[in-house]
Amino acid sequence: MRRMLGLRTSYGTAILLAVAATLGLVTHQRAWAQAGLGEVLETQAIGNEMEGAARSKRENNQNPQQASPQAPNAAVAARPQDAANRFLTEVNQISLSVANILKLVLIFVILWMWVSAVDWVNRDAQIHQLGYFKWNAIVFFPFMALALLLVFLPLATIIRAPILLVVFLATWIPYVVVHNKNVQPHQTVLTGSWWRYVFASLASKVGLKVSAERKAEYEKGAAVELFAMGAEDLTTNNANLLSARNSPGYLLVKDLIADMAQRRSERLLLDFTQQAVNVRHEIDGVWHNGDARDRESSDVMLAVMKTLANLEVKERRKKQEGKFGAKFEGHTYLCPISSQGVATGERVVMNLRGEQQRFGSYADLGMREGLHQQWAELMAGELGMLVFSSLPGGGVTTLIIVSLEETDRLMRDFVAIEEVNHREAEIQNIAAHTYDAAAGETPVALMPKLIRLYPNVYICRDLVDAESAKLLFKEVNDERLIVTSVPAKEAVEALLRILQMKVPAKEFAAVVKAVLYERLIRKLCPDCKVAYTPPPDVLQKLGIPAGKVEKLYRPPKPEEIEKPCRTCQGLGYKGRTGVFELLVVNDQMREILVKQPNVDLLKKAARAAHQRLLQEEGILMVAKGVTSIPELMRVLKQ
Numbered sequence: 001m002r003r004m005l006g007l008r009t010s011y012g013t014a015i016l017l018a019v020a021a022t023l024g025l026v027t028h029q030r031a032w033a034q035a036g037l038g039e040v041l042e043t044q045a046i047g048n049e050m051e052g053a054a055r056s057k058r059e060n061n062q063n064p065q066q067a068s069p070q071a072p073n074a075a076v077a078a079r080p081q082d083a084a085n086r087f088l089t090e091v092n093q094i095s096l097s098v099a100n101i102l103k104l105v106l107i108f109v110i111l112w113m114w115v116s117a118v119d120w121v122n123r124d125a126q127i128h129q130l131g132y133f134k135w136n137a138i139v140f141f142p143f144m145a146l147a148l149l150l151v152f153l154p155l156a157t158i159i160r161a162p163i164l165l166v167v168f169l170a171t172w173i174p175y176v177v178v179h180n181k182n183v184q185p186h187q188t189v190l191t192g193s194w195w196r197y198v199f200a201s202l203a204s205k206v207g208l209k210v211s212a213e214r215k216a217e218y219e220k221g222a223a224v225e226l227f228a229m230g231a232e233d234l235t236t237n238n239a240n241l242l243s244a245r246n247s248p249g250y251l252l253v254k255d256l257i258a259d260m261a262q263r264r265s266e267r268l269l270l271d272f273t274q275q276a277v278n279v280r281h282e283i284d285g286v287w288h289n290g291d292a293r294d295r296e297s298s299d300v301m302l303a304v305m306k307t308l309a310n311l312e313v314k315e316r317r318k319k320q321e322g323k324f325g326a327k328f329e330g331h332t333y334l335c336p337i338s339s340q341g342v343a344t345g346e347r348v349v350m351n352l353r354g355e356q357q358r359f360g361s362y363a364d365l366g367m368r369e370g371l372h373q374q375w376a377e378l379m380a381g382e383l384g385m386l387v388f389s390s391l392p393g394g395g396v397t398t399l400i401i402v403s404l405e406e407t408d409r410l411m412r413d414f415v416a417i418e419e420v421n422h423r424e425a426e427i428q429n430i431a432a433h434t435y436d437a438a439a440g441e442t443p444v445a446l447m448p449k450l451i452r453l454y455p456n457v458y459i460c461r462d463l464v465d466a467e468s469a470k471l472l473f474k475e476v477n478d479e480r481l482i483v484t485s486v487p488a489k490e491a492v493e494a495l496l497r498i499l500q501m502k503v504p505a506k507e508f509a510a511v512v513k514a515v516l517y518e519r520l521i522r523k524l525c526p527d528c529k530v531a532y533t534p535p536p537d538v539l540q541k542l543g544i545p546a547g548k549v550e551k552l553y554r555p556p557k558p559e560e561i562e563k564p565c566r567t568c569q570g571l572g573y574k575g576r577t578g579v580f581e582l583l584v585v586n587d588q589m590r591e592i593l594v595k596q597p598n599v600d601l602l603k604k605a606a607r608a609a610h611q612r613l614l615q616e617e618g619i620l621m622v623a624k625g626v627t628s629i630p631e632l633m634r635v636l637k638q
């Protein structure tokens with residue numbers, strides 16, 4: 001509604017401006033016309049005079065005898081007079097036009113100011129709810145009536161202009177006063193700061209730089225834009241945003257988001273205790289202590305985050321969850337937030353989720369060449385079962401997407417089995433079929449239909465139950481490839497996890513071909529990592545043959561840091577990559593799975609087959625200088 005009114009006024013402005021211009025011309029054309037008529041008559045008189053003289057001259061020439069003796073003298077006398085007259089006329093014409101144009105411009109400027117003011121009052125009174133109906137009438141009608149009246153009054157422009165100006169100001173200034181009383185300081189007009197701002201904007205147009213910032217309180221601070229997203233409807237979200245902006249905590253939230261983005265903090269933990277607020281940041285999957293904050297400012301900051309997320313600000317015991325949005329340096333972030341009362345006070349967790357990083361290839365994920373070729377061959381296989389695994393949230397989703405995108409989907413038909421409420425990212429040329437767990441359905445419900453489609457590959461990320469697994473195992477006998485996933489701590493454990501779902505061990509052991517396991521590990525910061533010569537016993541422990549690796553790398557020690565590294569914010573690590581373990585199931589492992597399923601036995605079998613386990617793959621990355629020994633230890637302990 002408001003927007004529509006705004007639009008209508010814009011048209012109104014155009015029409016009004018046209019009317020004003022016409023009025024201006026009408027009032028002045030008469031004066032112009034009058035002046036013009038006088039000049040025309042004058043010119044004509046001169047013309048006649050000149051013609052008369054010329055004619056008498058011609059007559060004299062034709063009849064020299066009859067010519068009066070005074071005639072030549074008269075003609076000669078008329079000529080200088082002519083020139084003088086013409087000159088005077090021209091001067092008069094020019095001065096008349098300039099004066100008229102100036103008068104016209106004056107009237108036009110006043111009319112333009114009035115039209116702009118009418119338009120502004122109309123919109124502004126609606127925005128700030130100052131009674132636009134009343135103010136429109138006050139600013140519009142008296143001036144309009146007077147302008148029309150003046151058209152018919154025989155008054156000089158020099159008198160008309162001040163009258164119009166006085167009436168304009170007398171109706172507009174009262175609105176300005178009311179407006180200034182009802183708005184934020186940065187929104188006032190005709191005040192000192194407003195004039196400075198207008199001057200600065202004009203100066204900047206001609207290349208001068210004058211600093212005269214006119215910003216709302218909420219616009220100050222870090223260049224972060226916040227969005228209220230917690231409520232279902234736009235109106236509530238807008239109201240929440242406006243109320244958040246009025247709080248001094250708004251700037252604190254902006255600073256917080258900027259700080260998190262600069263630190264690459266993915267998650268923030270705020271522990272509100274009696275005395276202070278303890279701060280922790282999760283960066284690349286590791287928690288780091290931040291500087292503690294004071295209670296007062298943190299309370300105001302939390303109130304703003306809760307308002308943006310449409311949560312109860314005063315509720316500090318019950319668990320609440322919501323989200324808001326932020327934009328900083330061209331990146332948009334989703335900020336899910338949860339708060340809950342704990343023994344020491346209130347605990348708040350706020351996430352900063354940026355756009356998902358796109359991984360296009362195995363190399364992007366950090367998989368070494370030899371390993372990814374081996375895996376790509378398995379993915380291209382015609383039958384069997386392939387298992388993806390990681391810790392929960394350990395990168396398996398991305399790993400599956402890259403594996404599917406890298407494999408041939410044009411010569412083979414893929415079907416994906418997904419739970420209707422847990423849909424996966426769409427992949428080109430893979431048709432997804434859904435079952436509804438809430439309605440008691442499992443993948444079993446889809447199988448009869450899917451079997452009739454004769455797909456080459458089934459993707460069932462979640463096996464759910466033994467029955468679904470059994471049906472899929474059966475399909476392998478018809479030369480189908482099955483792709484599945486399961487959370488686990490290492491590759492061999494992934495096999496045992498599937499067995500724990502009470503699937504028939506014999507059938508499972510017969511179809512399973514390989515497990516690809518991933519663990520995320522932090523990469524050393526390329527700008528501050530320090531090279532060192534590892535002692536021989538360390539190399540021996542790591543299983544690195546002597547003479548193979550001359551240098552290993554580690555983050556700088558505190559005493560080695562002259563000034564904190566900007567690349568990694570002094571953490572020594574930046575970003576994460578994957579450590580991959582590929583377990584190819586052989587007959588010995590199949591026997592173990594059926595007879596004595598056990599982690600140690602499976603690992604032993606893998607080593608006997610010269611397969612690199614997670615630890616060995618990690619040591620390779622240490623040797624390459626991608627990561628450090630302490631980081632690998634940390635990751636392997638997870």
Ligand SMILES: [Zn+2]
Pocket residue numbers: 525526527528529565566567568569570571572573
């Ligand atoms: Zn660094």
